[in-house]
Amino acid sequence: MNYLPFYPIYSVDFLGSFLMLLLSFATFGYARRLRREHKKSVLFIYLFGLSTAFVAFSISRSIGHMLRFIFIYAGVPEWWKSLAPISGSLNSACFITIAALSFVYASVQHVIALVRSDAEKLRKAKEELEKTNQKLRELYQTLEDKVRQRTQELLASESKFRRLFESSGEAIFFCDSQGRISDINPSGVNLLGFNSKDELIGQPMVNFFAEKKDWQDYVRITCQNGFIKDFETKLVTKNGQEKYVIITAHATKKSSGCKIGFEGIAKDITSYRKMTEKLIYSEKMASLGQLASGIAHEINTPLSIILGYAQMLKKDFKNDKDVFEELSIIESQAEVCKKIVSDLLSFARSSDKSSIRKILVNDCILQTVDIIRHTFEKDGIKFLIELSDDLPCIEADPDKLRQVFLNLLNNSRDAVGKDGLIFIRTFLKEDSIVIEFGDNGSGIPSDIKDKIFDPFFTTKPPRKGTGLGLSVSYGIIQDHKGKLEVFSPPERDYHLSLNLKTVFVITLPIFR
Structure with a gap:
C-alpha cells in the first residue's frame, strides 16, 4: 500500500x-x-x-x-x-x-x-x-513680592518710628490696660528724672501725677472720647521736682469699667510756665510800682506837714507831759509812715542812682553780716559763709545791696527762730555773680511762694513787718539788671545736704 x-x-x-x-x-x-x-x-x-x-x-x-x-x-x-x-x-x-x-x-x-x-x-x-x-x-510669586515689599515698607516705617521715638524731644509713652508704663522714650525718662527706661517699665502712671484728681480726669476724658488733647497737669519727678506738662493721648483699647491702655505725648512746659509767670509778675510789679510811686508822692507832702506840726507842737507843750507824749506818738507814727513811703519809692525804682559805683559784692555781704552778727548769735544762730575769692568788681549801689542783704537775713532769722543755720555763698557763673542766702527754717508753703514778692504781703503778725521788704529787694535787684529767685525746697543736692529749707538766689551781671 x-x-x-x-x-x-x-x-x-x-x-x-x-x-x-x-x-x-x-x-x-x-x-x-x-x-x-x-x-x-x-x-x-x-x-x-x-x-x-x-x-x-x-x-x-x-x-x-x-x-x-x-x-x-x-x-x-x-x-x-x-x-x-x-x-x-x-x-x-x-x-x-x-x-x-x-x-x-x-x-x-x-x-x-x-x-x-x-x-x-x-x-x-x-x-x-x-x-x-x-x-x-505666578500669584505666589506676586504675593511673595508684595509681602516682601510690605515687609520692607513695614521695616522702614518701624525704623522711622523708632528713630522718631528715640530722638524726639517730647516724652512719648505707652501704657497697658492697668495704667502701667509699658514703653517710654529717652526724653520721657529724663523728664521723670530716671536714668534708664528699665526703672520705669511696669510702674503705674498715676504715681507721677502730682494731683490724683488730674489723673482721674485724664482717665475719664480719655475713656469717654477715646482721646485727650492738650491736657495740662503737673508731674512729680523721681527726686520730687514738679514739672508742668501738656499731654495729648489716644486710647488703644476699651473694655468694661473704662480700664484702657493709651499712648501719648507729654510736652514739658515748665520753663514756658515759669517764663509766663515771671512776665505776668513783671507786668504786675511794674503796674504796682507806678501806683506806689504816685501814692508815695501824694502822701509825702501831707505827711511832711503832719510831722512838722507835730514837732512844733512838741516844743510848745514840752512842759505838759500828757500832751507831749501824745505828740511823740504822732511823731513816731509819722516817721513810720515816712519809712513806708520811702520803701514805696524804692519799690517804684525812683531812687537816685548817683551812688552807683564799682564795688566788691563780698565786702557788702561781710559788712552787712558784721552789723547783725552779734544779735543773731545771741539767739544761737550760726553762719555758714562760703565766699569765692575770684569775684570781679561790679557797678552797683552798695547801700541798696546792703539793704537787700539785710532784708534777706532778717527774713531768715524770723524763719529759723533760735539755734538755726544761715547759709551764704557767692560764686562766679559765666558773666554773672551768684549770691545765695539760705536757712534751715520752716520753709515757704507752696501756696504762698508765688506771692512773697507782692507788696504788703507778709506772714508776720501785726506790727512785725510792713510786707515791703522782699518787694523792695526785688525792685532793687531788677534795677541792677539782676534776678532774684526763691527755691523752697531747694533744687541743688548741696543745699539739701545742709538741710536747708529755703534758698534765695541773687544773680547780678558783671557788665551792665
Whole structure:
C-alpha cells in the first residue's frame, strides 16, 4: 500500500506547518517586545496573549502534522494514531482560546476606548492643573513680592518710628490696660528724672501725677472720647521736682469699667510756665510800682506837714507831759509812715542812682553780716559763709545791696527762730555773680511762694513787718539788671545736704 500518493500536498503541508511555527514565534517575539516597551498598554498585553495562544496552537498543529508525516515515513503509523487524539484536543483547546480572545477583542477595544477617554480626560485635567499651578505660582510669586515689599515698607516705617521715638524731644509713652508704663522714650525718662527706661517699665502712671484728681480726669476724658488733647497737669519727678506738662493721648483699647491702655505725648512746659509767670509778675510789679510811686508822692507832702506840726507842737507843750507824749506818738507814727513811703519809692525804682559805683559784692555781704552778727548769735544762730575769692568788681549801689542783704537775713532769722543755720555763698557763673542766702527754717508753703514778692504781703503778725521788704529787694535787684529767685525746697543736692529749707538766689551781671 502506498501511503504517500499525494506527496507534493504533504510536502506543502509539512512546509506550511514549519512556516506556521516560524511565523507564530516571530509574532510572539514581536508582541513580547512591544509589551516590554509598553508595559501599561492594554492593547499590547492583549496582542501578547493572542500571539501566545497562536504559538501554542501552531506548536500543537504544526508539530502534530510534522510528526504524522515523520511516523508514516518511518513506517510506524500506529504511533501517530496514539498521538492523534492528544494533538487534536490540543488544537481544539488552542483554537477555542484564540476564538475566545478574538471575541474578547471587541470588549478590549471598548475598554481601550474608555481607557483612552479617561486618559484624555486625565491629560486635559493635567493640562488644567498645570495651567492652574502656573497661575498659582505666578500669584505666589506676586504675593511673595508684595509681602516682601510690605515687609520692607513695614521695616522702614518701624525704623522711622523708632528713630522718631528715640530722638524726639517730647516724652512719648505707652501704657497697658492697668495704667502701667509699658514703653517710654529717652526724653520721657529724663523728664521723670530716671536714668534708664528699665526703672520705669511696669510702674503705674498715676504715681507721677502730682494731683490724683488730674489723673482721674485724664482717665475719664480719655475713656469717654477715646482721646485727650492738650491736657495740662503737673508731674512729680523721681527726686520730687514738679514739672508742668501738656499731654495729648489716644486710647488703644476699651473694655468694661473704662480700664484702657493709651499712648501719648507729654510736652514739658515748665520753663514756658515759669517764663509766663515771671512776665505776668513783671507786668504786675511794674503796674504796682507806678501806683506806689504816685501814692508815695501824694502822701509825702501831707505827711511832711503832719510831722512838722507835730514837732512844733512838741516844743510848745514840752512842759505838759500828757500832751507831749501824745505828740511823740504822732511823731513816731509819722516817721513810720515816712519809712513806708520811702520803701514805696524804692519799690517804684525812683531812687537816685548817683551812688552807683564799682564795688566788691563780698565786702557788702561781710559788712552787712558784721552789723547783725552779734544779735543773731545771741539767739544761737550760726553762719555758714562760703565766699569765692575770684569775684570781679561790679557797678552797683552798695547801700541798696546792703539793704537787700539785710532784708534777706532778717527774713531768715524770723524763719529759723533760735539755734538755726544761715547759709551764704557767692560764686562766679559765666558773666554773672551768684549770691545765695539760705536757712534751715520752716520753709515757704507752696501756696504762698508765688506771692512773697507782692507788696504788703507778709506772714508776720501785726506790727512785725510792713510786707515791703522782699518787694523792695526785688525792685532793687531788677534795677541792677539782676534776678532774684526763691527755691523752697531747694533744687541743688548741696543745699539739701545742709538741710536747708529755703534758698534765695541773687544773680547780678558783671557788665551792665
